[in-house]
Amino acid sequence: xxxxxxxxxxxxxxxxxxxxxxxxxxxxxxxxxxxxxxxxxxxxxxxxxxxxxxxxxxxxxxxxxxxxxxxxxxxxxxxxxxxxxxxxxxxxxxxxxxxxxxxxxxxxxxxxxxxxxxxxxxxxxxxxxxxxxxxxxxxxxxxxxxxxxxxxxxxxxxxxxxxxxxxxxxxxxxxxxxxxxxxxxxxxxxxxxxxxxxxxxxxxxxxxxxxxxxxxxxxxxxxxxxxxxxxxxxxxxxxxxxxxxxxxxxxxxxxxxxxxxxxxxxxxxxxxxxxxxxxxxxxxxxxxxxxxxxxxxxxxxxxxxxxxxxxxxxxxxxxxxxxxxxxxxxxxxxxxxxxxxxxxxxxxxxxxxxxxxxxxxxxxxxxxxxxxxxxxxxxxxxxxxxxxxxxxxxxxxxxxxxxxxxxxxxxxxxxxxxxxxxxxxxxxxxxxxxxxxxxxxxxxxxxxxxxxxxxxxxxx
Ligand code: CO
Numbered sequence: 001x002x003x004x005x006x007x008x009x010x011x012x013x014x015x016x017x018x019x020x021x022x023x024x025x026x027x028x029x030x031x032x033x034x035x036x037x038x039x040x041x042x043x044x045x046x047x048x049x050x051x052x053x054x055x056x057x058x059x060x061x062x063x064x065x066x067x068x069x070x071x072x073x074x075x076x077x078x079x080x081x082x083x084x085x086x087x088x089x090x091x092x093x094x095x096x097x098x099x100x101x102x103x104x105x106x107x108x109x110x111x112x113x114x115x116x117x118x119x120x121x122x123x124x125x126x127x128x129x130x131x132x133x134x135x136x137x138x139x140x141x142x143x144x145x146x147x148x149x150x151x152x153x154x155x156x157x158x159x160x161x162x163x164x165x166x167x168x169x170x171x172x173x174x175x176x177x178x179x180x181x182x183x184x185x186x187x188x189x190x191x192x193x194x195x196x197x198x199x200x201x202x203x204x205x206x207x208x209x210x211x212x213x214x215x216x217x218x219x220x221x222x223x224x225x226x227x228x229x230x231x232x233x234x235x236x237x238x239x240x241x242x243x244x245x246x247x248x249x250x251x252x253x254x255x256x257x258x259x260x261x262x263x264x265x266x267x268x269x270x271x272x273x274x275x276x277x278x279x280x281x282x283x284x285x286x287x288x289x290x291x292x293x294x295x296x297x298x299x300x301x302x303x304x305x306x307x308x309x310x311x312x313x314x315x316x317x318x319x320x321x322x323x324x325x326x327x328x329x330x331x332x333x334x335x336x337x338x339x340x341x342x343x344x345x346x347x348x349x350x351x352x353x354x355x356x357x358x359x360x361x362x363x364x365x366x367x368x369x370x371x372x373x374x375x376x377x378x379x380x381x382x383x384x385x386x387x388x389x390x391x392x393x394x395x396x397x398x399x400x401x402x403x404x405x406x407x408x409x410x411x412x413x414x415x416x417x418x419x420x421x422x423x424x425x426x427x428x429x430x431x432x433x434x435x436x437x438x439x440x441x442x443x444x445x446x447x448x449x450x451x452x453x454x455x456x457x458x459x460x
Contacts, residue, residue: 004249005041005225005257007079007201009239010270011069012044014229017205017237019282021053023273025065031269032072038262040076041225042112045069046105047080051088055428056435059442063108063424070109079112079140080105084125085402086117088431090342092124092374094405099131101427106135108424114172116142118340120155121376122162123400129166140201141168145175146338147184147298148331150380153191160196170199170225173218176340177300178205178237185218199224204239207301209290211240212248219254230267232274236288237301243267297324303344310352319355326351333386334370335378346370363390373397 015023035043046066054062070078085092087101105113113132117124120143132139141163143156160171171192173180180188185202192200202218202225204211215226227239234241243263246256277283294301307324311317330351337343346366353362363386369375371382371390374397387396397404413426419440420426429436 001253001255002219003255003257004219004223004245006242006246007042007044007225007227008035008038008040008242008266009044009227009229010233010266012046012048012050012081013227014233014238016049016053017239018233018287019277021049022057022277022282024058025060025068027273028269029068029072031266032069034262034265034269036073036076037259038266039257039259041257042077042079043073044079044081044114044227046078046110047082047088047113049088051428052432052435055432055439059439061424061439061443062428063104066105066108066110077111077138078109079114080110082113082115082128084115084117084128085400086124092401092405093430094408095127095402096407096409097427097430098127098402100409100423101431102128102131103135104424104427106132106137110137112138112140114140114142114174115168116144116172116174117376118144118338118343119376119379120144120159122159122166124376124402125163126166127402129163129168133167138170139166139168140170140172141166142172142174142203144338144340145173145180145188146177146336146340147179148336148338148379150336151338153187155379156188157191157195160192160198164196164198168198170201171196172201172203175202175204175214177294177302178207178211179294179298179300180204180214181210182213182217185214185223186221189218189221189223193222201225201227203227205237206235206240206290207237208292208294210295212245215240215245216248219249230263230270232267232271236286236290238288299324299327300339300344303339303348306345307348307352310348314352314356316352316356319352322355323348323351326354330354332380333383334367335380335382337370337375337379342366343370343375360386360389371396374401376401 011028015021051062054060054065085098087093087098115125115128129139143159163171173188189200200223202215202223204214226245228242228245229239231241231243246258246260249256291301293304297304311320327347330347339347346364349364350367354360368390371387372394408430409426412430416426416429420429
């Protein structure tokens with residue numbers, strides 16, 4: 001019987017996608033020993049936006065959260081998401097910081113690091129992959145999935161083969177926008193299984209309504225693991241429901257590697273929490289609904305809502321259609337970057353400017369950095385005319401951007417003497433300087449038993 005295993009995302013991606021990563025530790029602490037017995041392939045619980053959110057909004061030390069999860073889930077594989085050389089954000093960090101971050105993540109309890117680069121430039125994941133392996137943890141190499149004339153099956157397979165050479169244990173197909181259709185999932189899974197031969201993990205979101213079909217066809221082609229969320233935190237911009245897939249797969253003759261009775265207990269724990277967030281408005285019904293705009297506009301849902309508010313602010317909502325028509329042109333000129341953060345913002349803003357003030361009369365700073373090669377190798381050829389216009393005589397970077405960066409960890413540690421208690425604190429500061437500074441000050445105030453001030457709520 002073909003087995004299918006489950007990665008539960010309620011603590012990270014579901015939490016991030018539905019309630020802006022605002023789930024505090026105390027709300028799920030008591031269910032962790034239960035989750036530990038559910039038989040998940042892994043529990044995605046850290047990385048992504050959880051780190052920033054802990055420091056910025058929840059007044060929690062993200063490292064302490066990880067250690068507590070570890071101690072309450074001794075039998076589970078704890079998984080985190082890491083954006084290669086960008087760690088948890090969008091800027092490139094020097095190698096010494098990347099290595100230290102990986103070491104400390106593993107030391108504090110992570111078993112599996114899922115590592116990706118938004119442009120699928122494997123030079124940007126190499127240091128993180130090597131360090132993870134050195135620390136004795138497992139690497140899942142993730143391909144950023146998108147569709148474009150240059151994102152062919154062969155290209156995806158090549159990326160996976162390079163990852164295999166680096167020593168990753170599994171290949172994850174990561175569709176951040178929920179745009180991968182069932183046939184595409186079937187084709188890519190089949191190609192990866194045949195040509196790369198590592199276990200395949202599928203990751204998508206329900207946004208467009210495709211996800212259940214996408215997983216099913218991917219599994220028919222041999223996918224081994226799927227990312228799902230406990231049902232009350234599933235659907236909409238989150239993952240498909242764990243229980244529903246386990247039920248359907250069992251009926252279809254697969255062995256769903258999960259304990260359904262325990263999974264029900266897990267869901268019972270999260271139900272009232274879901275209801276609480278619905279009541280206080282943090283969880284919006286719209287977020288849980290199906291939105292097929294991404295399919296017709298070929299633009300992910302999140303990017304579309306950004307465009308709406310952008311145009312609204314400029315009093316130019318009537319130009320939306322023109323902007324939507326301009327997006328594919330800009331994307332093509334930029335060599336087809338996947339429309340995920342930060343590229344989706346770059347493309348969206350540039351397309352808006354092109355429509356409102358003429359094609360490339362203003363070129364954004366980020367677009368220039370991208371065209372200079374600071375983000376890595378572009379997936380397809382860049383429009384040379386645009387590049388010349390944007391860069392003038394500036395040279396294009398052909399090396400890995402991090403090769404140009406000076407080590408940062410030791411000097412930062414020195415700078416934080418008396419403030420940072422340990423290397424973990426130094427890493428928090430390097431990742432989110434202002435936010436970490438406030439967090440440290442608040443912590444100190446609390447320890448000295450003074451009245452602590454609340455961290456100001458800012459939107460990212
Ligand atoms: Co995701």
